[in-house]
Amino acid sequence: MHPIALYYPYVHLRDERWLKCAALYWPRLARLRVGDYTPEDSPTARALAQELDWLLEVDPRRAAMSVEKLHPITDQPSAHAALSGWTLPKLTEVLLGDGFTGPARSDALDLFVLTAFETLVPADPDGRRRA
Numbered sequence: 001m002h003p004i005a006l007y008y009p010y011v012h013l014r015d016e017r018w019l020k021c022a023a024l025y026w027p028r029l030a031r032l033r034v035g036d037y038t039p040e041d042s043p044t045a046r047a048l049a050q051e052l053d054w055l056l057e058v059d060p061r062r063a064a065m066s067v068e069k070l071h072p073i074t075d076q077p078s079a080h081a082a083l084s085g086w087t088l089p090k091l092t093e094v095l096l097g098d099g100f101t102g103p104a105r106s107d108a109l110d111l112f113v114l115t116a117f118e119t120l121v122p123a124d125p126d127g128r129r130r131a
Helices: 016-025 043-050 060-066 088-096 107-120
Strands: 004-007 028-032 055-058
Touching: 016 043, 043 055
Parallel strands: 004 028, 028 055
Antiparallel strands: none
């Protein structure tokens, strides 16, 4: 497998001279580009991409979908909030005790509270840590 250089963080190849030097040095060059975005490339960049297959377009969405969600504090893998097992009654019991009865809340607020809590506390309601 030949090495491929990554042109990052820009999509547009900004310097024609640099591009020509890179074409002499690297076997291939890849840039991140979302599928429906079309950059305005120079004739040199178009020739390197279309005629020589030297310039590769990589859509980052596929790779982003495969990245495991990590907890923002511990950097441990974190399950999606829908799989965590937390419910608003269980959350209320854990945080405020058994006898708490509070005002009725909307579904949107419940969802926000559960999502925010799952972001900070990635554990089962029974107190077990996820591996």
